[in-house]
Amino acid sequence: MIPAPFDYHAPTTLDEALALLGKLGDTAKILAGGQSLIPAMRFRLAAPEALIDLGRIPELAHLEERGDDLVIGALAREHALEISPLVAKSYPMLLDAAKVIADPLVRNKATVGGNLAHADPANDHPAVMLAYGAKVVVRGPSGSRTIAIDDLFTGLFETSLAPGEILTEIRIPKPKPHSGGAYLKIERKVGDYAVAAVAVQLELAGETIAHVRIGLTNVSPIPARAKAAEAALTGQPASDAVLEAAGKAAANECNPSADLRGQVDYKRDLVRILVKRAVRVAITRAQGGRP
Amino acid sequence: MSKHEITVTVNGERKTRSVESRLLLVHFIREDLSLTGTHIGCDTTSCGACTVSLDGEPVKSCTVFAVQADGATVDTIEGMAVGGKLHPLQEGFWEKHGLQCGFCTPGMLISARALLAKNPSPSEDEIRHGISGNLCRCTGYNKIVEAIQYAADKLRGDAKGA
Numbered sequence: 527m528i529p530a531p532f533d534y535h536a537p538t539t540l541d542e543a544l545a546l547l548g549k550l551g552d553t554a555k556i557l558a559g560g561q562s563l564i565p566a567m568r569f570r571l572a573a574p575e576a577l578i579d580l581g582r583i584p585e586l587a588h589l590e591e592r593g594d595d596l597v598i599g600a601l602a603r604e605h606a607l608e609i610s611p612l613v614a615k616s617y618p619m620l621l622d623a624a625k626v627i628a629d630p631l632v633r634n635k636a637t638v639g640g641n642l643a644h645a646d647p648a649n650d651h652p653a654v655m656l657a658y659g660a661k662v663v664v665r666g667p668s669g670s671r672t673i674a675i676d677d678l679f680t681g682l683f684e685t686s687l688a689p690g691e692i693l694t695e696i697r698i699p700k701p702k703p704h705s706g707g708a709y710l711k712i713e714r715k716v717g718d719y720a721v722a723a724v725a726v727q728l729e730l731a732g733e734t735i736a737h738v739r740i741g742l743t744n745v746s747p748i749p750a751r752a753k754a755a756e757a758a759l760t761g762q763p764a765s766d767a768v769l770e771a772a773g774k775a776a777a778n779e780c781n782p783s784a785d786l787r788g789q790v791d792y793k794r795d796l797v798r799i800l801v802k803r804a805v806r807v808a809i810t811r812a813q814g815g816r817p
Numbered sequence: 818m819s820k821h822e823i824t825v826t827v828n829g830e831r832k833t834r835s836v837e838s839r840l841l842l843v844h845f846i847r848e849d850l851s852l853t854g855t856h857i858g859c860d861t862t863s864c865g866a867c868t869v870s871l872d873g874e875p876v877k878s879c880t881v882f883a884v885q886a887d888g889a890t891v892d893t894i895e896g897m898a899v900g901g902k903l904h905p906l907q908e909g910f911w912e913k914h915g916l917q918c919g920f921c922t923p924g925m926l927i928s929a930r931a932l933l934a935k936n937p938s939p940s941e942d943e944i945r946h947g948i949s950g951n952l953c954r955c956t957g958y959n960k961i962v963e964a965i966q967y968a969a970d971k972l973r974g975d976a977k978g979a
Contacts, residue, residue: 527860533819534838534884564880565862581885629950631865631928634874716949717863
């Protein structure tokens with residue numbers, strides 16, 4: 527399958543990329559790892575008239591802690607997360623996700639930034655970043671601005687990026703002491719999208735869950751948090767009854783559609799189970815354990 | 818539509834060609850360079866039959882545009898046996914019957930070589946994880962895992978002997 531013809535641009539600086547995007551407008555798409563965009567172009571689901579390849583802008587490939595944030599450049603590959611000692615030490619939920627995104631070959635090209643900017647509710651990073659309460663930094667013709675992750679996803683494959691803006695980095699706030707997180711995904715086989723997946727990041731105060739954020743993968747048309755489940759857990763001890771209530775709340779508030787991966791009831795029940803499991807793993811990690 | 822002159826170092830040789838921007842790397846390798854050991858399997862970024870090494874990392878060449886590889890180094894299966902002598906991985910696939918129809922084998926070998934370069938002593942689980950982007954519909958994978966273990970043992974032995 528051959529994509530429709532397009533003009534290819536390979537800027538070497540972000541300013542050059544922004545100028546090109548300003549000139550070409552909506553007819554152009556940004557190419558980062560290309561592991562979603564190129565298949566979409568091959569199926570002719572996307573037929574941009576021009577591609578602006580970020581691949582030759584090395585300044586976008588960073589992955590480092592700055593202040594109280596983990597900063598992930600738009601060109602950082604999924605594989606970079608997998609092998610990062612920093613991610614392994616302080617961001618175990620991110621490592622959980624990096625290991626189950628697509629397959630190792632795809633992860634050598636695919637980027638975290640692209641995974642978010644594509645805004646596919648079946649992608650894994652949206653739920654993870656929703657649970658972390660991350661922010662994305664975008665650059666446009668009039669400078670940089672920061673978008674809270676809760677405000678990023680506006681529709682299926684749609685974000686709040688304005689025309690002419692490029693996602694340049696993701697910032698994850700460093701988890702506080704007594705925090706833990708987990709990303710649990712059920713997939714039919716390696717490389718498939720999730721049937722359902724759940725990201726949980728929480729902070730304990732003694733035996734009580736002081737703060738928690740939960741993101742869900744592939745069970746709603748727009749990447750979304752499970753806010754009713756969060757409410758069911760916040761301020762509570764992690765008893766079986768509390769976890770069951772949270773799992774049921776998430777199952778109830780998600781909005782999956784039936785497809786070849788399963789029926790609606792099955793997916794809802796999977797969410798119920800995964801929320802309970804992920805909360806347990808997150809608590810174990812918050813207590814310093816390694817499940 | 819734009820055409821671009823690109824230079825790619827393929828199996829150690831610099832190749833310069835004029836390509837359409839939409840040309841996929843796998844088509845560049847197979848059709849422009851006539852290196853047909855890299856296979857096209859699923860055409861949907863699923864199977865890994867088209868795996869090549871791009872600047873040292875195995876990737877699906879059906880999901881990279883040739884223009885993205887301008888200036889890069891690409892290694893394909895044709896470059897694996899040096900001087901007519903099989904690479905230990907190729908020898909392992911021979912000895913342990915790591916292939917039946919052979920269609921996935923070039924991609925498997927490229928992935929396996931990258932795995933062993935990073936992890937010379939992989940566990941069975943690490944091998945299975947490492948080749949999980951490459952689908953085989955014949956072997957059930959057991960013989961492929963044994964073949965990679967064979968090569969890992971042999972490469973470690975060679976390294977000790979050197």
